[in-house]
Amino acid sequence: MPNPITDQEISDLMFVDPAKALALHAERVKAELRGEYQRNQGQSQFWDQFYADNPELRADHDEVRLIINNHMSELAPLPVSKASAKLAEMAHEHIKNKERKRAEEREGAVYVGVPGISENHSPFGGMNRDYIGADDDESGGSLGSIINRRKAARAAGGILRPGRRRPGRVIEWNQSRSLPL
Known part of the structure; x- marks a missing residue:
């Protein structure tokens, strides 16, 4: 693999051989675009494989992205397959804890207009508006x-x-x- 040309070398070549400087610059831009494309393809393949292995997490993509961003230092050194498995484990644990917290909040909440407060039920499954005494x-x-x-x-x-x-x-x-x- 050839040594990458620095910006200073390209700017010096602009005065000596402008055509060669522009060609080197074009190669440099192409290499950057190829690298970005390959990174995007790699990420796309990772997520496709991750959700093929863990389809139940697809609906919680934002939560999974939050977890991967918060734990990148733990996941980055691992091989891709182990990182994927650890990410799925962390995501399941996070979602389970979040659902447990929501259930606890629902248990402590006071609902107005649910069945059991009044015998005046609406035919649409809820309560009529007149359950509050004026x-x-x-x-x-x-x-x-x-x-x-x-x-x-x-x-x-x-x-x-x-x-x-x-x-x-x-x-x-x-x-x-x-x-x-």
Whole structure:
């Protein structure tokens, strides 16, 4: 294999023999393109073989890529077949742990409107919207009742709408300045 030509040698040849310099530069570019093409083909062959051996991991490609990027220092020195097997093992373990964590989060979650909370089931498999009792007290109620209470308070002058100014109203700001609204 011939010694690679450096940039300095090509730039020196530009003044002495421009045609030879351009030919060397063209060969250098072709070699770089061939190398990139071969790397891409090698990666494509690796992933094709990896997913042929582990088809259940194809849907979790992003997770597999995350694992290979995080553990490249462990996987790079291994032969391709052993690296592939170790990557599959790590991916299965990662996905299993992630699913276990999701299951634990689901167990601790509180669901509103699932069967068992009310006997008023929807014919579409869920719950009807009227499973929440409309309380008329200030502590809760439906969204509509909350909106209506706020609208009534605004009409009475108790709550200002954001962005609206009322003439003559002033709020105290920082106890030394006043800001008209």
